[in-house]
Structure formats: C-alpha cells, structure tokens
Amino acid sequence: GEDVEQSLFLSVREGDSSVINCTYTDSSSTYLYWYKQEPGAGLQLLTYIFSNMDMKQDQRLTVLLNKKDKHLSLRIADTQTGDSAIYFCAARSGGYQKVTFGTGTKLQVIP
Amino acid sequence: NAGVTQTPKFQVLKTGQSMTLQCAQDMNHNSMYWYRQDPGMGLRLIYYSASEGTTDKGEVPNGYNVSRLNKREFSLRLESAAPSQTSVYFCASSGRDAYGYTFGSGTRLTVV
DSSP: OOOEEEOSEEEEETTSOEEEEEEEOOTTOOEEEEEEEOTTSOEEEEEEEETTOSEEEETTEEEEEETTTTEEEEEESSOOGGGOEEEEEEEEOSSTTOEEEOOOEEEEEEO | OOOEEEEOSEEEEOTTOOEEEEEEEOSOOSEEEEEEEETTTEEEEEEEESSTTOOEEOSOOTTEEEEEOSSSBEEEEESSOOGGGOEEEEEEEEOSSSSOOEEOOOEEEEEO
C-alpha cells in the first residue's frame, strides 16, 4: 500500500520561510494534502493539490509537487509563532477512503 | 458550525473495561472514519464507513468494533480495553469531493 514519509522535526526563526517535505510511494495518488494540528486539537485541512498540478499558492502557503520524484513540499512564508504545530502530509490513491497520512513534522518557530 | 463532534474528550479506563466513543457530524457527509494517533506513528485507520449501513476494517481493527448508527453518527467500541489501546482517537468525515477530511478534536484515552 501507500507509504508517506516526513521528517519529524523542523525549527525556524520567526520571519523566515519554512519548508516541510514529504515523499509518497504510490504514483497513482490523485490528491495530496497538508493538514495542521495544533496542541490538543484535531487535524485541520490547510491546502491540497491535484496530481496534475506542479504548484499551488494560497496566501503564505506554497505547495510544490514533483510527481516524477513523488515529492511534495509545503513552504510557509514569513513564519509566525502561531504556525508552530505538527504538519501532516497525506496522499489519496484510489477511492476517497484511501488516504494515507505521514507521521507528521513538528514545526517549532523561535521568536 | 459544529463540524465533527466527539465525546468524551478524556477517559481513563481500567484494563478489561469497555467503553464507546461517540462521533457525530452535521455536514451531510457520506463517509466517516476512526483513527488512532500514537507518537512517531502518525495516524492509523481503525475502521471506516463509506456510507450509511456499511463499515470496513482499516489498518488496525483488532480490539475494536464500530457502528454506523445513521448518516450522522459513527461510534467506536472497545469491548475489553488493553494498555496498548492507550492513544488519542480521532473521528473524521468526508464528502464525495477532493476537499479532504474534517476531523473532530479527539478523545484522549488512557488504559491502566
């Protein structure tokens, strides 16, 4: 089945850009998602990209997709302390029930 | 705009006790899911319900049962709790679109 991998931890200074990376294994994945989880809360959908797109921008968020390498990244511009959270990458392959989540990357923003 | 509501938020059980985690959504979504979240392991799917009246096993179904009571409600039951079931449990729902899942705020369960 699908395997989604992320690094566990990223630390950045406030005001810098953050780049969180993700790799997936199923080349037939149709949608790729980024979720944010704040302490004590559930996951919140941040953005998603369809597999026929290379890039998607949404305010401070930029998603890049390299389908050949099965690599997804989330760039957060001008990172703020409120961006401190765990970020999950997820890939959907097959039906809408078949979404696989990565282990999450904990983003720490240093003031 | 409640979204997905889970109860309870916290629970402590003794080994061997049973309990039911409740989940309800008000978005008219067809599909509902139960995940568990453990440190370093991300989210693992326990059971899902593609539509009212159907349920299917996910990645880690052993020790759990589910009921899709109606379109809104999907419950998860632990018949005989074990310490290995100590985890944070999330319910989620989705519609027939690309817009991902909507998650509840979770139930933190400790089995002693």
